[in-house]
Amino acid sequence: MRARLAEATAGGERAAVVVGAFHAPALLRQDAGEEDATATDDGRRPGWNTSLIPYTYALLDERSGYPAGIRDPEWQDMVLRAAGDPAALEEALTRAAVRVCAELRSLGHPSGPADAREISRLASDLARLRGLPAAGRGELVEAVQTVLAQGEPYG
Template identity: 80%
Template sequence: ALLTGWALRQDVAASGGVPELDLWREQRMRSCLAAATADGERAAVVVGAFHAPALRAPSAEPVAVSSSATWTTSLIPYTYALLDARSGYPAGIRDPEWQHLVLDAAGDPGALEDALTRAAVRVCAELRALGHPSGPADAREITRLAGDLARLRGLPAAGRGELVEAVQTVLTQGEPHGRGRAVARAMETVLVGTRAGRPAPDAPRS
């Protein structure tokens, strides 16, 4: 991830330079990091890989901020739909809700199998809500096929790839358009998810 962020930054720097707003933000990050480690303490920084190279250069020249600059800050609850890579967020991930379930499984193949079963049932329920026939037998077959694919591939449990392939095989029935689109919509609801964060209680209002 750090190498990818470094490569992206190199590309941006070579094609016009890092945007001034990012440079201001990174200057602020460096000052906070310096303050946190001033007494010799260590600090952990949660930051996008694009910005990590800038934090390795505490002696970088300060960025001049125009005195006429005006600032407006808006804090919004972040949603899984925004975190999904297909939203256009460069550092996003595919199917955040599924990744959340995998994280909760904590490497336990049995827990991951349970998560896959729940996801299969929810996809079938969403598809049925969209007016397409789908039931418990479909969910059971999705789970069975995903597990078979995992065993064929030598995996300890089925993952996202096996789940997606199994859902496509069992539910789309060779229809990439009509029913296939409904299946894709059901999968988006279940695998991307609808979770939303919330600003911290002490966050200032704009």
């Protein structure tokens, strides 16, 4: 990465590099015997400009086109934060169902608290039928499709 940056700026041009926190140290770390690609002719380091661009759950979702994304990162985050606590997992399920219904309502579709409650109940029932300790993403998706779309993925 540093070598390509050095090639791109060999004539004194400036370059913009868009990297995440994982790749940023690769631009700063100095390997043994490698010339410092970030130093100027007089050996001083140039001024660095950095910008932080927060990732949203929508941007981290693989369906947004992010190659390293995952399905439903907001749900995954809620489950991770629950840390295996059954009450916290139930709360995450309820919160997810309420958010789905609220988003649909904001788009003009009829969806209310009763729908969110039924999504939570159905997802929990599916988990129990399958012998799972708590509802997962699959049970949530199936419950949303059944309650809000009458089992049709496209409503």
